[in-house]
Each structure stands twice: as structure tokens, then as C-alpha cells.
Amino acid sequence: xxxxxxxLDPWLEPYGDKLKARHWHILENSRRxxxxxxxxxxxxxxxxxxxxxxxxxxIMREWAPHANKIVLVGDFCDWQDDARYEFTRDGGDWLLxxxxxxxxHGDNYKLHVYWDGGDGYRIPAYARYVxxxxxxxxxAAQIWQPKQEFKWTDRGFRSPADPPxxxxxxxxMSSEREEVASYAYFTREVLPRIKRVGYxxxxxxxxxxxxxxxxxxxxxxNYFAPSSRFGTPxxxxxxxxxxxxxxxxxxxxxxxxxxVKNEAEGLSRFDGSYSQYxxxxxxGHHRQWDSRTFDYGKPEVAHFLLSNxxxxxxxxxxxGYRFDGVTSMLYYSHGLxxxxxxxxxxxxxxxxxxxxxxxxxxxxxxxxxxxxAITIAEDMSALPGLAAPIDVDGIGFDYRLSMxxxxxxxxxxxxxxxEDWDLTHLLxxxxxxxxxxxxxxxxxxxxxxxxxxxxxxxxxxDADMYDHMLASDTDLVVERAVALHKLIRLxxxxxxxxxxxxxxxxxxxxxxxxxxxxxxxxxxxxxARRQWSLADDANLKYSQLGSFDQALTTLLxxxxxEVDYRYIHQGDGVLSYMRGNYLFAYNFSPAQSYTDYGVxxxxxxxxxxxxxxxxxxxxxxxxxxxxxxxxxxxxLMLYLPARTALVLRRxx
Numbered sequence: 160x161x162x163x164x165x166x167l168d169p170w171l172e173p174y175g176d177k178l179k180a181r182h183w184h185i186l187e188n189s190r191r192x193x194x195x196x197x198x199x200x201x202x203x204x205x206x207x208x209x210x211x212x213x214x215x216x217x218i219m220r221e222w223a224p225h226a227n228k229i230v231l232v233g234d235f236c237d238w239q240d241d242a243r244y245e246f247t248r249d250g251g252d253w254l255l256x257x258x259x260x261x262x263x264h265g266d267n268y269k270l271h272v273y274w275d276g277g278d279g280y281r282i283p284a285y286a287r288y289v290x291x292x293x294x295x296x297x298x299a300a301q302i303w304q305p306k307q308e309f310k311w312t313d314r315g316f317r318s319p320a321d322p323p324x325x326x327x328x329x330x331x332m333s334s335e336r337e338e339v340a341s342y343a344y345f346t347r348e349v350l351p352r353i354k355r356v357g358y359x360x361x362x363x364x365x366x367x368x369x370x371x372x373x374x375x376x377x378x379x380x381n382y383f384a385p386s387s388r389f390g391t392p393x394x395x396x397x398x399x400x401x402x403x404x405x406x407x408x409x410x411x412x413x414x415x416x417x418x419v420k421n422e423a424e425g426l427s428r429f430d431g432s433y434s435q436y437x438x439x440x441x442x443g444h445h446r447q448w449d450s451r452t453f454d455y456g457k458p459e460v461a462h463f464l465l466s467n468x469x470x471x472x473x474x475x476x477x478x479g480y481r482f483d484g485v486t487s488m489l490y491y492s493h494g495l496x497x498x499x500x501x502x503x504x505x506x507x508x509x510x511x512x513x514x515x516x517x518x519x520x521x522x523x524x525x526x527x528x529x530x531x532a533i534t535i536a537e538d539m540s541a542l543p544g545l546a547a548p549i550d551v552d553g554i555g556f557d558y559r560l561s562m563x564x565x566x567x568x569x570x571x572x573x574x575x576x577x578e579d580w581d582l583t584h585l586l587x588x589x590x591x592x593x594x595x596x597x598x599x600x601x602x603x604x605x606x607x608x609x610x611x612x613x614x615x616x617x618x619x620x621d622a623d624m625y626d627h628m629l630a631s632d633t634d635l636v637v638e639r640a641v642a643l644h645k646l647i648r649l650x651x652x653x654x655x656x657x658x659x660x661x662x663x664x665x666x667x668x669x670x671x672x673x674x675x676x677x678x679x680x681x682x683x684x685x686x687a688r689r690q691w692s693l694a695d696d697a698n699l700k701y702s703q704l705g706s707f708d709q710a711l712t713t714l715l716x717x718x719x720x721e722v723d724y725r726y727i728h729q730g731d732g733v734l735s736y737m738r739g740n741y742l743f744a745y746n747f748s749p750a751q752s753y754t755d756y757g758v759x760x761x762x763x764x765x766x767x768x769x770x771x772x773x774x775x776x777x778x779x780x781x782x783x784x785x786x787x788x789x790x791x792x793x794x795l796m797l798y799l800p801a802r803t804a805l806v807l808r809r810x811x
Contacts, residue, residue, distance in 0.1 A: 163551035167595040188516040199527040204466035209285030216259040223430035224251035233268030267299040274431025313403035318531040319359035323658035326358035337684035342394035357712030373675035380425035416484025417450040456513035479533035522555025546596035597657030616668035642802040667694040667705035703777035746799035760795040769806035
């Protein structure tokens with residue numbers, strides 16, 4: 160197996176013995192954890208633990224090895240301990256059977272857990288719906304068992320063809336009003352917008368319940384509960400069901416890299432111990448993220464997390480995951496202050512092989528349960544084999560996020576004048592990836608939009624955006640910003656090595672950062688929303704940027720093959736390349752336009768299919784898209800105005 164990975168990347172040959180040891184550890188560790196079961200069967204723990212209906216009533220199971228007593232409390236008993244609702248112990252598990260009429264749809268409940276030297280109220284680990292009281296602000300599990308069961312209608316859904324064009328979205332901040340938007344709002348208002356602008360994959364953030372809204376969903380407390388601040392479980396199912404009817408794939412951010420440290424809401428000290436789900440001592444705390452870190456080598460923890468992976472696929476019909484914080488999972492150092500500039504960095508003993516085993520099993524579950532589901536690793540280290548199939552000694556991810564690309568653009572914009580952009584370096588970095596992997600490229604995601612940072616459009620235009628975004632305005636700062644915003648996105652998207660991603664609103668140059676309600680801003684929702692009306696107003700440049708992005712996604716669906724016929728003239732600011740039958744030509748010069756500029760291309764007839772200079776995209780309309788182009792002697796002659804890009808298709 161290891162030989163296959165080394166055949167894909169010969170630079171790994173000096174590390175063959177260490178790769179074999181890694182492979183052996185994953186195999187042996189997987190056998191130990193699974194205990195003779197397949198990964199997909201092992202991941203059915205959510206059908207055993209938690210609260211379930213039986214023929215005679217209800218049965219509840221919890222894993223809490225350090226507890227010495229557990230009592231169910233809730234609305235049905237006025238939140239008082241009652242011996243009738245005390246669990247019985249079975250090893251590390253606890254069991255309670257109840258009559259059917261005791262618990263009703265909408266009832267709130269918790270566990271009162273006792274341990275040596277203390278006790279506390281806890282939300283069941285497998286709770287499927289958790290709500291917050293408006294007055295006390297306390298969270299509790301709630302029974303979601305409506306008489307009318309949700310009816311799925313997506314039986315014939317087929318995932319869209321590659322490449323995945325991903326629209327990263329947050330339900331809560333998807334409304335233009337200063338509020339927390341709902342699953343129902345997103346389904347009604349945002350899904351049609353995503354479909355219309357041409358993306359084929361919706362990536363939902365902040366799905367699993369999290370106590371603090373401002374965490375962007377990355378401090379998860381209740382792994383099996385869709386966040387109730389956005390609506391009910393059935394409304395989330397309706398969102399996915401509707402997306403499937405539109406032909407949209409829906410994936411979710413899954414956060415198994417760490418867990419919120421809250422004890423009343425989350426898993427920390429669930430049974431009184433600090434190490435039930437998490438590592439012992441200091442290793443069990445992620446100081447940089449102020450959270451807890453899972454012990455992936457413990458079979459019970461792997462059982463919980465793998466069951467969580469399968470649960471969202473089975474119960475909510477998600478089509479895969481973007482695994483958050485994979486770099487932090489992979490390394491004992493969490494990847495902090497490491498550049499990963501040498502292969503030695505991957506084999507110096509810093510890799511957590513238990514985490515690597517878990518991620519391999521998680522990918523096996525996803526692809527075993529849902530053949531066409533996709534998995535994406537948020538990893539900045541580019542660990543060898545991470546995004547390679549398991550059968551070639553890979554970890555099994557379908558894609559890795561190209562996390563260095565947005566950093567590349569930020570660094571370029573901050574440190575270089577337009578005329579000094581290093582085009583060779585840009586193209587090299589945008590097309591760089593490990594030989595065995597596919598990557599998702601993006602110019603910016605939610606990370607670049609957070610308060611304290613700047614989106615690309617705001618970095619380019621800054622305060623001029625507030626006064627000069629009328630389509631008729633010729634402000635030079637905004638003209639430059641709009642032109643480069645289009646070129647950056649076209650260059651990033653068209654050089655992808657697997658797929659492309661944008662964050663909700665960034666496609667049309669949303670003018671402001673993201674700042675969730677918090678004490679520092681007076682709990683304001685002003686910046687935790689999306690101003691869709693800007694993109695819908697034909698009198699504004701936002702609308703023109705949105706039109707360009709729609710043309711871009713249409714183009715990307717037909718672009719494949721390797722980047723070829725590269726041409727760079729640094730002095731002229733000209734860059735071009737072929738991708739399949741498409742020629743991409745850019746003039747990054749801020750002032751110099753070129754007539755009859757020759758770029759290399761296969762001989763034949765070409766048709767212009769996209770010009771960033773079109774007036775509908777906020778350009779000056781200097782390129783005649785009706786002109787026929789003919790490449791002869793391996794060269795195509797083009798008119799390239801300053802700060803524009805032209806895409807031509809070679810006729811068959």
C-alpha cells in the first residue's frame with residue numbers, strides 16, 4: 160500500500176519506513192477501536208445511546224463511567240430528583256426505562272449526575288434537540304417527537320457533477336434584518352439565490368448546537384442537536400430536502416477538532432471527570448482556542464464521534480463534511496508556529512497517530528454510508544496522503560482546502576504595489592498542491608471577513624466603498640478595486656485543482672466585516688447579517704460584481720484539465736494559460752493596454768466567452784466579444800486593456 164503513495168510522490172521514498180509504521184499503526188489501532196465491526200456498523204452508536212421509543216415507552220442510555228448516580232429531571236417532575244427516574248448502572252453505561260405517557264413532545268429535561276465529591280446538571284451527550292430558555296438563558300434537552308413525522312422527497316437525488324462550487328453559508332446571519340435568521344428563511348430566501356448565482360454545493364456553518372452565538376459554531380456543545388436558535392429539526396430537514404430538489408449538494412462544517420469547555424451545556428466533566436471524552440491533564444485543554452481536546456485513541460470517544468459522523472448523513476441527509484481544524488487534530492503541537500516547508504516536518508514525531516486513525520475511520524464511514532458524499536479537510540500543513548484514497552495508504556479525504564491562497568492575496572495586497580505583483584509566484588502558488596491530492600481554492604472565506612480583518616473588496620477600496628459604489632461613479636479607487644476583485648477571483652477559481660469556494664456575500668463584494676453580537680458592540684446585529692439589497696440593485700457596482708461571479712460559476716462548470724501553455728511577461732503585467740479548451744489571458748498592468756498582444760495557444764478558432772471589462776460587470780466595454788479569434792503558428796493575438804481578463808474557448 161505504502162508503495163502506491165510513494166509512486167504518486169517519489170519525494171516520500173526516503174520516509175518509506177515511517178510511512179509503513181504509520182500505515183501499520185492505523186490498521187492496528189482501527190482493529191482495536193472497531194472490535195471486529197466495520198466502520199459503518201460501529202458508527203451506529205446513536206441508535207443505542209440517547210433517548211429512544213420502544214413498544215412500551217422510552218429507553219434512555221448514557222455512557223458515564225465515573226458517575227455513581229444519574230437521575231432524569233425535567234418538566235415532568237418539576238425538575239426535582241425522584242427515585243422513579245433514577246438510572247441503573249451497567250458497567251460504564253446507565254439505563255432508564257420509562258412509560259410512554261411520561262415524556263411528551265416539547266418536554267425539557269436534563270440529567271442530574273452525581274460523582275464522588277460533587278454533582279451537576281448535564282445535557283445528555285446524544286441529545287437530538289437542545290433549547291435555551293429566554294429568561295434564564297439556561298440550555299436543556301427537549302423532546303422533538305411531533306405526531307407528523309417529516310417526509311423526505313429526495314430519494315432520487317444525485318450529487319452534482321464536479322467540480323464542487325461551494326457556497327459557504329451561515330444560516331443565522333443570512334437575513335438582511337438585524338436578527339438571527341432561521342432555517343426556514345434560508346430555505347425560502349437564500350437557497351434560490353445560491354442556485355441562481357451558479358453554485359452547486361451549500362456548506363452550512365454552525366449547525367451543531369453551540370452555547371455562544373459569536374463562536375461562529377466552532378465551540379460545539381451538543382453534537383447531535385441542530386442549533387435551535389435557527390429553528391426546529393424538521394425545518395433543517397426541509398432545508399436539505401429543498402436544496403436537493405434544486406440539485407444542490409449540502410455539506411456541513413463538522414467540528415471534531417475540539418469541544419466547548421462549558422460543563423453545564425457540553426461534554427466537559429460530563430460524569431465528574433476531566434478525562435471522560437478528553438485527554439488527561441494539560442493535553443486535554445486547547446489553550447489557544449479555550450476549549451477541550453478529544454482523546455481519539457479511546458474507543459468510546461471514537462464511537463461517539465464516528466456515530467456523530469454517520470448521524471448527520473442518515474438523519475439529515477447531508478452530503479458530506481468540511482472537517483474543521485484538521486491541522487490542530489493532526490499534530491501534538493496543533494500545528495502552531497510551524498511552516499511545514501520540509502518533508503521532515505511530517506515525520507518528526509509530532510503527528511498524533513490516534514487522530515490520524517480517527518480521521519481515516521471517519522472518511523471510511525462517510526464514503527461507506529453515502530458513496531457520493533464528499534469530505535474536505537481544513538488543513539494548512541498538507542500532510543502527505545491526507546487527501547488521498549485509503550486504498551493507496553491515504554487518510555481518505557476527497558479534498559483539502561488551499562488555506563494558503565487567501566493569505567497569499569492578503570500578503571500581495573498589503574505589501575506590493577500593483578505593478579510589482581510577482582505573477583510567476585502567484586501562478587505557482589495558486590496551482591501548487593501535493594501530487595496525490597485535490598484541493599478547494601478560494602480567494603476569501605468567512606475567516607477573512609471577520610471583524611479585525613478585511614474582505615478583499617474592502618482591502619482594495621476601503622472607505623471609498625461608502626460613497627462611490629454607484630454604477631455610474633468613476634471614482635478611480637473603486638474602479639481599481641472592482642477590476643482587481645474580478646481578476647483575483649477569476650485567477651483563483653480558474654486555477655483550482657479540485658473545486659472553488661466563496662463565503663456568503665463575498666461574491667458581490669459585501670461591504671462590511673462580520674461582527675457577532677457581543678458586549679463590545681452593545682450586542683448589536685448590525686454586522687451579523689448580509690445586505691442582499693446591494694446585490695439586487697442594478698444601479699450599484701455590487702450588482703455588477705454579482706453578475707461577474709454568476710458568469711464565473713457558469714464558466715467553471717465546463718473547465719477541466721491541467722493548467723498548460725503558461726505565459727508570463729512580468730514587465731508587461733501579462734499572464735496567460737490554457738485549461739482544457741479555454742484560454743485565460745490577464746493584463747494586470749494598472750495603466751498599459753496592449754493591441755495585438757501574442758500569447759501561446761494551440762492553433763485553431765477561438766470565441767470570447769468572458770471579459771472582465773464588459774459593462775455588465777462594471778467594466779468599460781473595451782473588448783468586442785463578437786470578434787472571431789484565430790491562433791496560427793502557436794500564437795493568439797489579443798487586445799488586452801489594462802486591468803482586464805479575457806477568456807476564450809477553442810472551437811472543436
